[in-house]
Amino acid sequence: MNKHSKIYVAGHRGLVGSAIMRKLQQEGYTNIITRTHKELDLTNQAQTQEFFEKEKPEYVFLAAAKVGGIHANDTYPADFAYINIMIESNVIKASYDYGVKKLLFLGSSCIYPKLCPQPIKEEYLLTGPLEKTNEAYAIAKIAGLKMCQYFNSQYGTNYITVMPTNLYGPNDNFDLETSHVLAALLRKFHEAKIDKKQYVEVWGTGTPRREFLHVDDLADAVVYLMNNYNENEPLNIGTGKDITIKELAELIKEIVGYEGEIKFDTTKPDGTPRKLLDVSRLHATGWKHKIELREGIQSTYEWFKENWK
Numbered sequence: 001m002n003k004h005s006k007i008y009v010a011g012h013r014g015l016v017g018s019a020i021m022r023k024l025q026q027e028g029y030t031n032i033i034t035r036t037h038k039e040l041d042l043t044n045q046a047q048t049q050e051f052f053e054k055e056k057p058e059y060v061f062l063a064a065a066k067v068g069g070i071h072a073n074d075t076y077p078a079d080f081a082y083i084n085i086m087i088e089s090n091v092i093k094a095s096y097d098y099g100v101k102k103l104l105f106l107g108s109s110c111i112y113p114k115l116c117p118q119p120i121k122e123e124y125l126l127t128g129p130l131e132k133t134n135e136a137y138a139i140a141k142i143a144g145l146k147m148c149q150y151f152n153s154q155y156g157t158n159y160i161t162v163m164p165t166n167l168y169g170p171n172d173n174f175d176l177e178t179s180h181v182l183a184a185l186l187r188k189f190h191e192a193k194i195d196k197k198q199y200v201e202v203w204g205t206g207t208p209r210r211e212f213l214h215v216d217d218l219a220d221a222v223v224y225l226m227n228n229y230n231e232n233e234p235l236n237i238g239t240g241k242d243i244t245i246k247e248l249a250e251l252i253k254e255i256v257g258y259e260g261e262i263k264f265d266t267t268k269p270d271g272t273p274r275k276l277l278d279v280s281r282l283h284a285t286g287w288k289h290k291i292e293l294r295e296g297i298q299s300t301y302e303w304f305k306e307n308w309k
């Protein structure tokens with residue numbers, strides 16, 4: 001990309017898309033195009049085609065998706081499958097039809113088999129059954145990733161695919177029903193502190209392990225990869241380090257300054273026991289994360305206190 005390239009960030013108001021916007025603007029890219037959900041429904045093929053025909057973007061970051069935490073994934077599988085498959089199909093095909101030079105597709109670490117060897121290498125994709133709580137989302141993301149590869153092999157396009165680990169940061173979803181764990185716990189501990197509650201409820205047993213990457217690091221990585229990575233093979237994006245949900249809860253409790261207890265609600269699902277990404281191929285491209293978990297949670301908590309209503 002050069003600083004005047006026409007770049008379309010699909011999903012620019014979400015956690016990932018808004019971080020990519022911040023990064024591109026910081027780096028001096030001047031020709032970024034966006035549409036709100038109201039202006040353009042990416043599940044609608046005609047609208048998507050019309051938008052690409054009119055704007056003819058050169059580069060596309062495909063960060064528009066229906067996402068959510070374990071409960072949302074488990075409760076709305078039809079929506080997660082349908083919406084994501086429609087968005088991917090429409091954006092990938094329109095990108096091809098209107099000559100996009102390069103597209104970056106965001107997968108997710110949950111698309112790997114549930115009981116993969118750890119850390120998870122890119123080649124473990126499609127080697128075993130998926131985690132049930134997010135099977136629909138995983139199937140949709142696998143379809144999008146594979147479609148990018150099929151377009152590359154059949155039409156010679158340059159569509160790259162990345163697999164980010166669990167993300168967090170500004171503009172995350174803090175709704176307790178549909179959010180991911182880190183955002184949910186920040187809010188729960190914050191509200192428990194204000195309301196002087198005796199305990200905070202954490203879902204599951206606390207034993208699952210998760211890897212967390214600050215979304216500003218993810219944005220830094222995808223802009224770097226758009227400029228430097230041209231392989232057909234997907235690339236994991238993570239820190240290479242994980243912690244248990246219990247350790248995460250204790251860390252957030254400390255950062256928020258809450259003094260009550262933590263209780264585990266074991267009627268709620270744990271999900272996959274562990275999903276730690278192998279980031280050796282990512283490191284070999286010359287990129288490494290910069291924001292460590294404690295400082296990332298601290299700054300996200302500051303953002304939450306100032307911005308979350």
Ligand code: GFB
Pocket residue numbers: 068069070071073108109110111133134137138165166167176178179180181182184185201202203204208210245268269270271272
């Ligand atoms: O972040 P999370 O919802 O998603 O949950 P996954 C991670 C772990 O945190 C699970 C536990 O073991 C949860 O039971 N947890 C504890 C909580 N307290 C809470 C809470 O208050 N809220 C939430 N949400 N979890 C998602 C996938 O899996 O990961 C998506 O469903 C996506 O498809 C995303 O890939 C990155 O890590 O289990």
